[in-house]
Structure formats: C-alpha cells, structure tokens
Amino acid sequence: MLIVFHRFWCPACRREFAYKLSPVLLGTGRRRCAGCGLVFADGCKEWPELSRLQKLQYFLPYNVLLFVGGALLIAVFSAAIAIFGDEGEGAATLNAGGFILIMFVGPWLPYFILQGRHITKSKARFERKQAFGHTDEFIL
Secondary structure, three states, X not given: OXXXXXXXXXXXXXXXXXXXXXXXXXXXXXXXXXXOOXXXXXXXXXXXXXXXXXXXXXXXXXXHHHHHHHHHHXXXXXXXXXXXXXXXXXXXXXXXXXXXXXHHHHHHHHHHHHHHHHHHHHXXXXXXXXXXXXXXXXXX
C-alpha cells in the first residue's frame, strides 16, 4: 500500500519542520525556523479557522480514509452475509467481520487520539489569540 506523506520546510534554508499524513497543519500561521531563525508564514491555521473539508483532510487524510473505509466495507459485507446468508455461517461471519474491523481500525486508535489532542490545543491557542491579539507568543 502506498502511503502519502506531506513535507513542510523553511522557505529560506529548506530545513524540514513537518512530515505529516495530512496536507493540513494546525498552528498559528507563523513559525520560527530552528535552522536559520527566520520567522515566516507557514500556511497553518487553527482548528476553528478551517473549512469543513480541511477539517476532514486533517482528521481523516487520504491514507487513513482508505484504510478505515476498507475496514468498514468489510464489516458491512460481513453483516450482510450474517443477515442474508445460511443460518450456520451467519454468526461466524459476523464475528470474523468484527475481528477484521478491529484489526484494521485498532492500530489507528493512537493516531485518532493524538489528532484529538492537537485539535484541543489548537482551539485553546485560537481562544488565547482572540483574547490577546497577535503577539510573539504565537510563533511556533
């Protein structure tokens, strides 16, 4: 399976500052390069500023969406076989479908928990930025 990663780097020295599954980065929009010290606009937005599509791309990027979508498709087919199939096969198929769903989605749970934490931090930064305005505190 091909996994697509998105890379983000400093415009001056080309030092990479992010390597993510999602094409959307959460942040204040300003970043200081650890390599050259340049403060630049990095294109980030905070969670409340994102469109619905950007929120979906952040939480379920292409790779994750395909993986989880495939697992859900297998679970739906397993449920259909359990409902419409032979009486003896139904329970076994449903159990196998549930097991496959857990095996597909289970490894992604830490990813979803981490994304949720980033969203919570982004909302808090946005609230502080609204209260205090633009200051140097908001440079990542």
